[in-house]
Amino acid sequence: MLSLKYIRENIDLVKKSIAAKNVDFDLAKLLEYDKKRRDIIQEVESLKANRNIINKKISSSNNVKDNIDIMRSISKDIKKLDIELNTILSKINNDLLYVPNIVDSSVPIGVDESSNVIVREWGKKPEFDFDIKGHLELSEKHRLLDFKSASKISGSAFPLYTQIGAKYERSLINFMLDTHIAEHAYSEVLTPFIVSSSAPRTTGNLPKFKDDMYYIELDDMYCIPTAEVPVTNIHSKSILNEDELPKKYVAYSPCFRREAGSYGKDTKGLLRVHQFNKVELVQFVHPDKSYDVLEDLLLNAETILQKLNLHYRVVSLASGDLSFSAAKCYDIEVWSPFENKYLEVSSCSNFESFQARRGDIKFRSNKTNKVDFVHTLNGSGLATPRLMVALLEAYQKENSDIEIPGVLRPYLNVNKIKSK
RNA sequence: GGAGAGGUGUCCGAGCGGUUUAAGGUGCACGCCUGGAACGCGUGUAUGGAUGAAAAUCCAUCGGGAGUUCGAAUCUCCCCCUCUCCGCCA
Structure with a gap:
């Protein structure tokens, strides 16, 4: 606001x-x-x-x-x-509540994603001297995912991870949390996943994007579309001391999205699902620092892909592709060898004081003793489904075995997912 | 789901129709005192909004909303939240 x-x-x-x-x-x-x-x-x-x-x-x-x-x-x-x-x-x-955030002067102007600017690429596309398989075929072969059973439980686009697939998912979450806590000094929180309407109003999901969330009418509550929603509201209606800034939080949460209007797009397997796991980074910072912090936060998220040795690129979103609440946003896109395209695994945004105003999140300046709104930022660090797609595909061998990246081996206790 | 207690400034806490422009304490800031400090004394200490170049002046705010009244922190109604006990339950 x-x-x-x-x-x-x-x-x-x-x-x-x-x-x-x-x-x-x-x-x-x-x-x-x-x-x-x-x-x-x-x-x-x-x-x-x-x-x-x-x-x-x-x-x-x-x-x-x-x-x-x-x-x-x-x-x-x-x-x-x-x-x-x-x-x-x-x-x-x-x-x-319907006025969008201002667009930062550094954001490329353009009506849609075709005007997005590639900021950098890291690593290179893996090359294979055999016919590669997609994540669906691989996960079926190794029984990592069971979409058939999942559809009996919840309908389409709800993943059911099974056996080593489930363990792999859990390992990824833990690896990402541990990395951000130990190496980037975020403090971990585990939040409620169902929230009352004030929380998504703060972040900008309400009132305009009500239909994107799952709504529980009986209690007038929402399933969170991202941990950004509960975490940003930790400090709502309060005045922080300037010394406390920056506040850095990392939170795992499942994310629930109706994905209304996106049917027919990316329907295969894990590419677009109604429920997924994500590790989210959220920061509350001094207004003077927010654009520097955005770069840091982006690097924090990139670290995960670098440690997993996955090729990716960073894109600066054009104004028309920018979300309602963001002043500036970078997407991180990981390379999928089989899909032969980049898949979005993270959005890192600076909201400036937009969310802070809606949620009434302030700080008191040491120098002037005056209060002012903090700036909020967040970024996925990272979302797991498309990351899993890239991991399975990039690490497959000719015999369909899937190698486990070194950093994940302590979590999974195996080096390879082998055919039985 | 049932019964009860409560929500007042940074915090604690009084007030229960008009000397409240919210007592008293506490915290914080500044000044005096001191060789320096503590103690003591003094002054200040919120948020939002309107006008204004500014200084400043004014308005609102005692969980939220509506009502009664010439006048509401105080009375009435509705809602929200916290706590305690009971019931149900992983």
Whole structure:
């Protein structure tokens, strides 16, 4: 969320960002509401000031009767104006939730992903001198996944990991958590996976993207689409000390996504699923530092792929591909040899004060003793399904055995997944 | 699910219709005192909003919302949250 004041004082920038993100929003109407709001406030506040003065006269007695008559009429006027003000305020507050975050000046401008900019590539595409198999065929052969049983349980696109597949998944999660905790100094949290509506409102998932989440009507709660949602809200409605910044959290969670509107796309196996596991990095930082931290956080996520020795590239998202809440975002895409394309395994975003405003997350400056909103950032570090695709495919041998990367061997206690 | 207790400023805690512009304490900051410190004394100490170049002035805020009243932290209703006990349950 942007503040009304900020919007009023940066109309051009806000207008530009709305256009750059391809968002439909009537800014002129909002500014008109704001003008009306300020007019009413001035009127009603002078009445209230008057009310306070007369109230004091009544309590210090003499002329009580006359003053009560005056108070009656003032109170009537105040009540009328307050209703008018509340009406306009609720319109404004609702509209504000639909204003997208501003776009950082370093973000490439473009309507969609075709304008994304490749920032760097790491490693190189593995080469094979035999016909390679895809992750589905490999996991079927080694009984790592059982989509058939899963569909009986939950329908399509819910993975059921079995035997060494399940252990592999668990190992990946632990490996990633351990790496971020030990090498990047994140502190681990394990959060609720079902949240009330205020949490996704903070992060920007609500109100605009309600249909992307699983909703539990009976309790008016949501299954989290990412650990970003609960973790970002750890510090909602509070003022942190500047000394406490940066706050760095790493959280494993399952992620639940309805993926409405994406049917028919990436339907094979693990490429797009309704439930997946992810290790998420979240930081609360001083506003001056957030763009440096974004680069750090990106490197933290990249470390995982480097340790797994998987080829990947980093992409800076164009304005039109940028999410509603983000000011800037990098995607990390891992190479899938069989799909013959890059698969998104991480998004690392700087939200600046956008989420902090929605969640009321502030810090008190040491120097000025004033409070200001923190900046929030997060990034997947990483999501497992497409990572698993890349791992199975890149590490397959001609006899279909799958080698286990060195860093995962202590977790899995085997060097290879062998045909039985 | 049932019964009860409670939600007040950084924190603790009083107030239960108009001397509350929220007592008192605590924490914090600054000043005085001191060789330096503690003690003591003094001053200040929130958030949001409106006007304003600024200084400042004003308005709102005692979990949230609605109501009663000339006037609500205080009375009424609805909701949320925390705690205790009971029931159910992994």
